[in-house]
Amino acid sequence: xxxxxxxxxxxxxxxxxxxxxxxxxxxxxxxxxxxxxxxxxxxxxxxxxxxxxxxxxxxxxxxxxxxxxxxxxxxxxxxxxxxxxxxxxxxxxxxxxxxxxxxxxxxxxxxxxxxxxxxxxxxxxxxxxxxxxxxxxxxxxxxxxxxxxxxxxxxxxxxxxxxxxxxxxxxxxxxxxxxxxxxxxxxxxxxxxxxxxxxxxxxxxxxxxxxxxxxxxxxxxxxxxxxxxxxxxxxxxxxxxxxxxxxxxxxxxxxxxxxxxxxxxxxxxxxxxxxxxxxxxxxxxxxxxxxxxxxxxxxxxxxxxxxxxxxxxxxxxxxxxxxxxxxxxxxxxxxxxxxxxxxxxxxxxxxxxxxxxx
Ligand SMILES: [Fe+2]
Ligand SMILES: [Fe+2]
Numbered sequence: 001x002x003x004x005x006x007x008x009x010x011x012x013x014x015x016x017x018x019x020x021x022x023x024x025x026x027x028x029x030x031x032x033x034x035x036x037x038x039x040x041x042x043x044x045x046x047x048x049x050x051x052x053x054x055x056x057x058x059x060x061x062x063x064x065x066x067x068x069x070x071x072x073x074x075x076x077x078x079x080x081x082x083x084x085x086x087x088x089x090x091x092x093x094x095x096x097x098x099x100x101x102x103x104x105x106x107x108x109x110x111x112x113x114x115x116x117x118x119x120x121x122x123x124x125x126x127x128x129x130x131x132x133x134x135x136x137x138x139x140x141x142x143x144x145x146x147x148x149x150x151x152x153x154x155x156x157x158x159x160x161x162x163x164x165x166x167x168x169x170x171x172x173x174x175x176x177x178x179x180x181x182x183x184x185x186x187x188x189x190x191x192x193x194x195x196x197x198x199x200x201x202x203x204x205x206x207x208x209x210x211x212x213x214x215x216x217x218x219x220x221x222x223x224x225x226x227x228x229x230x231x232x233x234x235x236x237x238x239x240x241x242x243x244x245x246x247x248x249x250x251x252x253x254x255x256x257x258x259x260x261x262x263x264x265x266x267x268x269x270x271x272x273x274x275x276x277x278x279x280x281x282x283x284x285x286x287x288x289x290x291x292x293x294x295x296x297x298x299x300x301x302x303x304x305x306x307x308x309x310x311x312x313x314x315x316x317x318x319x320x321x322x323x324x325x326x327x328x329x330x331x332x333x334x335x336x337x338x339x340x341x342x343x344x345x346x347x348x349x350x351x352x353x354x355x356x357x358x
Contacts, residue, residue, distance in 0.1 A: 040143050043073040043110070044308040046086030046248035047268030049119060052096040061301065062091075063104070065269030069307040070107050072322065080309065081142065083110045086248030086266050087117025087153075087213035093171050095128050102132060113140070117213045117248065118153040118185070118224075122174040123167050125160070126151070137191055139198050145207045145312060148198065152187050152212040152227050152247075159183040177223050177273070184221060185214040186228040195236050207242040207315030215247045215265065217258055220276035220284045225250050237261055242315040244333075252304065253321055255331050256287035257339035263287075264310075264319045264331060264340065272304035291345045293326075300325055 048066040051059040073083055085105060090097035098120065105112065114133045116126055126136055136151040154160075160183075164170040173181050187195075202208070210216065216233050219225035227233070237243045243261045251268035252275065275292055277284040293304050302325040311318040316333035319340070323329060327344070334341040 038144060039311065039313045040081045041076070041078070041309055041311050043076060043080040043083040044086060044246065044266045044310060045069045045073060045083065045105075045269060046115075046266045046307075047088040047117065047251055047270060048101060049088055049091045049268070049270040050097045050101050051091040052094050052100070058097075058100055059091075062270045063100075065302075065305060066101065066104050068324070069269045070104055073307065073309075074107070074109055076309065080110060082113060083108050084113045084211055084246075085115065086211070086246070087115045088119040088248065088268075089117070090120050092168075092175060093120055093123030093128075098128055098132065113147070113149060113211070115149055115211050115213050115248065116151040116153060118174050119171075121151075121153055122160075123171040137194065143312075145209055145315065146199075146202045148195065148208065148210045150187055150191060150195070150210060150212045150216075150233075152214045152216060152233075153185045153249075154188045154191075155183040155186060155228075182224055184226050184228040185224055187212075187216075187233050188229070192229065192232055192236065195233070199236060199240075202240075204240055205242075206240070207312070208237060208240045208244070209312070209317070210237065210243070210245045212245060212247045214249045215254070215256075215263060216245045216261075217256060217263060218285055219250070219254075220286075223273075223276055225276055234258060234261060244317050246310070246317075253293045253323075253329055253331070253342075254286070254290055255319070255340040255342075256290065262316065262333055262340050264317065266308040267304065267306045267321060267323070269305055269307060271301070289339060289341075291342045294345070 045066070049062050050066065051062055053059065089101035116129060116136050120126065120129045130136060137149055139146065139148045141147070164173065173179060176182065214227045215225060216227050217230045218227070238260060240260065245261055245263045246266065247263070248266050250265045251271060251273040252265060253267065254265035256263040275286055277286040304323060304326055306321060306323040308322065309320045318330060318332040321329040329345065330343045331340050332343050
């Protein structure tokens with residue numbers, strides 16, 4: 001059976017789930033042999049933006065998104081090897097928000113790995129997050145793949161330490177999307193030095209998967225869909241044969257190939273952002289090979305939100321977007337062309353036109 005058939009089987013299951021509610025997902029892996037120990041799957045939930053109101057009150061709509069993703073990830077069949085949370089658990093970095101998120105995520109019956117988002121960080125510079133979840137950057141190995149988790153949302157020390165009268169004000173400034181007072185994200189020198197050391201002990205044939213919050217390339221500076229030292233990070237990854245970067249933050253289906261590196265974004269459980277190239281204020285670098293999301297209704301609260309699962313076979317990833325209130329998508333690495341391909345919408349005649357922005 002060909003890989004495309006497997007994907008259809010998977011999508012069929014996912015579609016049934018979206019409609020019926022409680023039918024487990026089917027994730028059928030036949031492409032490289034079901035028993036091939038190199039194949040594995042992991043789930044990815046991101047950008048829940050849980051928002052504390054007062055006391056025990058939270059914005060219920062965002063709570064609902066995370067709860068739904070947790071329930072669906074728990075129904076994955078076969079069970080994923082682990083689950084990643086891609087950052088922005090909180091909206092304003094509050095202890096209450098992080099606690100609330102971790103309480104909900106504690107229902108996941110899997111090993112978890114966490115990535116730091118700017119909404120988790122800029123109130124106390126990641127201190128509470130770190131006290132609950134451990135280091136802000138680290139690496140681990142799984143079935144022959146080397147995973148690296150980075151904190152990509154740091155910025156210039158002057159902006160972080162000197163510019164704002166209070167921690168709360170700093171957090172509010174970084175929480176805005178189109179804020180001219182913001183500051184570009186970066187991985188920073190210390191972490192790049194650590195990354196270089198970490199990768200020095202990894203063979204060049206080992207597949208590398210980097211998990212970051214912001215994209216490790218430059219899409220649109222005005223919205224901070226951007227990592228200032230992206231090229232320097234990419235240079236450290238350049239010697240490896242199979243490199244994938246998975247990121248949150250952009251709240252949309254987005255993928256790209258730069259040199260040897262494949263990039264995939266995951267969706268938010270809270271709200272979708274439009275594509276930066278639908279606005280004309282500044283140059284946007286939305287990759288040419290990205291097929292825009294067929295977002296039918298920008299004002300539908302759940303359109304183009306959801307969660308994501310990844311199959312890792314032969315060291316490259318297939319990305320399954322489980323979109324709520326929209327058609328599921330699969331973006332898979334095409335071995336022949338050497339880049340990610342949207343297997344559902346790539347052919348022109350199969351595309352549903354994206355919305356026209358207001
Ligand atoms: Fe976010
Ligand atoms: Fe973010």
